[in-house]
Amino acid sequence: MSVRARGASPVAMIHTYGCQQNVADSEKIKGQLEQMGFSFTDAAxxxxxxLFNTCAIREHAEDRVFGNIGALKNIKRRHPSLLVALCGCMMEQPHVAERIQKSFPFVNLVFGTHAIHRLPGLLYDTLVNGKRVFDHQPEDESKIVEGVPVRRDGTVKAWVTIMYGCNNFCSYCVVPYVRGRERSREPEAILKEFEGLVRAGYKDITLLGQNVNSYGKSLANPVSFAELLHRLDQVPGDYRIRFMTSHPKDATKELFDVMAQGKHISHHLHLPCQSGNDRVLKEMNRHYDRERYLSLIRYAKKQMPDLSITSDIIVGFPGETYEEFQDTISLIREVGFTSLFTFIFSPRKGTRAEKMEDPVPAQEKSQWFQELCAAQEQVAAERCASMVGRTERVLVEERNAKTGLLSGRTGGNIIVDFPGPDSAVGTFAQVKITQARNWILKGELAQQFAEASV
Ligand code: SF4
Incomplete structure (x- = not known):
């Protein structure tokens, strides 16, 4: 590789699109590049x-990626030795790889999520042969490669992937096609990584998987997610554990019992419901109905009265009527979500929902979307207002440049801003909530470095 006008080590710019899993994958990419002698920059x-680590979950995300790849053409013209690489979920889709091959000749390397651990070899092939390399076909689906070096972006929050892929085939979702079938890491490997993070001082550790509730089913000695969580919670130290994403079909009472009794497990549950209407849920192939979802929530709230619940919702699924959409509005009021990730349905190539009739015009779906956001704002504001006067254990993340206040998150993942010293960043602080503005809380330091439940 010719190193542009510096004669020093090569420099990489990694841009990550999409979910936390992609963020975790990018940390593995950076870990390998670092071992190869790369340093990193944000300036193209x-x-x-x-290298763009791409996301295929929505059409909008794909369009943005294509737009940004196109913009690299001019940089490449000015710097012909620049290597352009693309990876991630989008690259697992044959129609995308084909388009890159035909329409973006300046792209040197394309590889999918299955090939991340092969990055050094792929880069070598690209450089030595001077040819374009495309490696986007899934390899042995059961394979999990341990020991890939990781370069973590932060010093307070860390992500641990506990499983890969998904078996659920929700009718709108492309993940099982691009990330393959479910496979779980051995609990010993997870525990070792987790202990290392606690020892290194990480305070907020999130366990990642597309459907963590079905963790361990495919292992030779099956272990449930609740058992894994319980084992990790026994690791001594000052930290909190989160996990995502949970699927309501596989969530168990045992899981909520472990959360309630845990020393380090956040009372935060991200449980995507997607819709509050039984017919729509069936069309989505979600394998639960509204009552199953609500009964899980009732049990979880009984075990953890301070539980903060967040969710994902799709507005305007093909064939959804306004009356059915109203069932989603009533569900969010009934549950009292702290926050929601809401999306207007976006057809993904190769999924069942792509072929469904979708008679509701985009403009009408936009109006429903606004209605949902307004309802959720009200629900979140009420929930945050109910926290005023309470003292919360807050993990201080940074000083907010705009307000000059410290900013952190409660165990329930709600943002709290409060005045305090820089030395509090990266520590847990006891903060008394004094004010609620929509979904952001304001507070004051009650007692720092205090022992308290997560
Ligand atoms: S559970 Fe459904 S929505 Fe989630 S990744 Fe699997 S197929 Fe996609």
Whole structure:
């Protein structure tokens, strides 16, 4: 690789799109590049290698990626030795790889999520042969490669992937096609990584998987997610554990019992419901109905009265009527979500929902979307207002440049801003909530570095 006008080590710019799993994958990519001698930059003009880790979950995300790849053409013209690489979920889709091959000749390397651990070899092939390399076909689906180096972006929050892939085939979702079938890491490997993070001082550790509730089913000695969580919670130290994403079909009472009794497990549950209407849930192939979802929530709230619940919702699924959409509005009021990730349905190539009749015009779906956001704002504001006067254990993340206040999150993942010293960043602080503005809380330091439940 010619290192542009510096004669020093090569420099890489990594841009990550999409979910936390992609963020975790990018940390593995950076770990391998670092071992190869790369340093990192955010400036495209300085880079010898530009790599986009892409997301296929929505059409909008794909369009943005294509737009940004197109913009690299001019940089490549100015710096012909620049290597352009693309990876992630989008690259597992044959129609995308084909389009890159035909329409973006300046892209040097394309690889999918299954090939991340092969990055050094792929880069070598690209450089030595001077040819374009495309490696986007899934390999042995059961394979999990341990020991890939990781370069973590932060020093307070860390992500641990506990399983890969998904078996559920929700009718709108492309994940099982691009990330393959479910496979779980051995609990010993997870425990070892987790202990290392606690020892290194990480305070907020999130366990990642597309459907963590079905963790361990495919292992030779099956272990449930609740058992894994319980084992991790026994690791001594000052930290909190989160996990995502849970599927209501596989969530168990045992899981909520472990959460309630845990020393380090956040009372935060991200449980995507997607819709509050039984017919729509069936069309989505979600394998639960509204009552099953609500009964899980009732049990979880009984075990953890301070539980903060968040969710994902799709507005305007093909064939959804306004009356059915109203069932979603009533569900969010009934549950009292702290926050929601809401999306207007976006057809994904190769999924069952792509072929469904979708008679509701986009403009009408936009109106429903606004209605949902307004309802959720009200629900979140009421929930945050109910916290005023309470003292919360807050993990201080940073000083907010705009307000000058410290900013952190409660165990329930709600943002709290409060005045305090820089030395509090990266620690747990006891904060008395004094004010609620929609879904952001204001507070004051009650007692720092205090022992308290998560
Ligand atoms: S559970 Fe459904 S929505 Fe989630 S990744 Fe699997 S198929 Fe997609």
């Amino acid at each position: 003009e300085e880079a010898d290698l530009i």
